[in-house]
Amino acid sequence: MKTITFLLTLILILNLNAQNHKQEWNFYFCQVDGKEASIYLDLGLINVAPVPEMDHLFWVSIKMNNPRTDGMSSREESSKLWEIEDFIVEQLVSNHQVIYVGRLTSNNCRDLFFYLGKDKLVEKTLSTSFLKFPEYKFDHGINENDNWDLYLDFLFPDPETYQSIMNRRVLDYMEEQGDQLTQERQVDHWIYFKTESGRDEFEKEVVKRNFKITSRSFVEDTQDLKYQLVISRIDKISLNEIDAYTIELWKLAIKYNGDYDGWEAPLIVDK
Template sequence: MGLLGNIFGKKHKTRTQHPSHKVDWDFYFTNVDRKLSSIAVDLGLANIAPIKDQKNVCWVSIKMLAPREDGLSSNSESEILGDIEDQLAESMKVKHSATHVGRLTSDGNRDIYFYVSDITLVDKTISDVMLLYPKYSFDYGTKEDEKWSGYFDFLYPLPQQMQSIQNRRVIDNLEKGGDKLTKERPVDHWIYFKTENDKRQFWNRIENEGFKIVTDDHDKSFGENPYRLHISRVDKVDQNSVDEYVIHLWKLAGEYNGDYDGWETSIETD
């Protein structure tokens, strides 16, 4: 995951000012204005946003000096970009009680986003930090955004992108356990449905794709989707492979009013 780690950048030191907010930074790839982009976002803010006393979004756009050909940040520049972001986040928090919500890396630019209550002297705070990095040109702006649409409609991942993030987290745990991800192994999936008919139709769509049924049951304790299907298939577990078959199952489940509830597999260290 080295390349992804370089794009994601440094671990954030952000400390929340809201007791119910659990900081949860992650990232995903997307296209913005038809250009490959990386978005990093604090997913944990979705549980408390919009924050009522922070009705203004503020952004700082930094022109990278040595971007990759695809417009994302290079290995050589990722560390200093992370330092700039950390400095901006700390200064904005101390001087304006700002909430650091995310960033966009695209087309040779690094855009960093905050929400603040009062925009007075925000421009000075940003300029003071950027004076420490004279080689970098930058721009900034503010806009009223009471509903935090910039966070929810732009930075926050769509459901399919969120599923890919969850896939990567499982893969990261496999790697932490010593898995090299090179060995095919049984991969289990759980899907829950509202009706038996929905479950049958879903299975009819995938029964010729190599899956086998591990458990097919019904239990009212499962809630609104009491019909459970636990299936398994031998597969690769690299990111591209997992995204391909998991998102395939996730989409099909949605077509039949189902809820794809995740996947798991064994750690293979050989």
């Protein structure tokens, strides 16, 4: 009896941790099966996935009524699709132990993805939700997916795309503060290396690209990447331009057993 109680308590704690994680919703564009696609997901789940006991993937597909010619959602239909999505997510999350992980928009459909345990009543809740939108066609299904590969290998972006998402997040914040992002400025970059020789070789490469060495230090409180390098250069910071040089630095860091940790630039706000 004690063993069963312990297991149930552990399952509850794991589920609560998953549901109370720091959500980080964002999106990116890509191609799926050769077609234009948009993926919207909770990036924060990468810190807890896969979640034990939530080992079933539950998906809901909404057939668009007025898609664009490329299979993506049209401006005219977007608000209705958001309404349907919000309603379905709210019904499932409020009535069942489920985690909404993201959606795919492509090929005239919007597909919503959830993870849950063995909950047979979730389909009944979904059927009731469908009745609210009789003008739309739906499909759904459930299957075992204990390794969460749908989230980890399909929805979650590759490293380059992830870097671009992080860049866009910083630029969005800067624009919210009133920065027009039109002026060049000093951009600082942080990179960490496993070895001092790796840092030295990386340094030679970036100096050729007109970067200045701001600081070099040894960081005690990191496990493997103890050799820090901070570099800077005067650059433009539009998304396309900052993607180009940050991804170049990221690839170069990998070449020398390092990790590109991010960038920083001052706000420039016209008064």
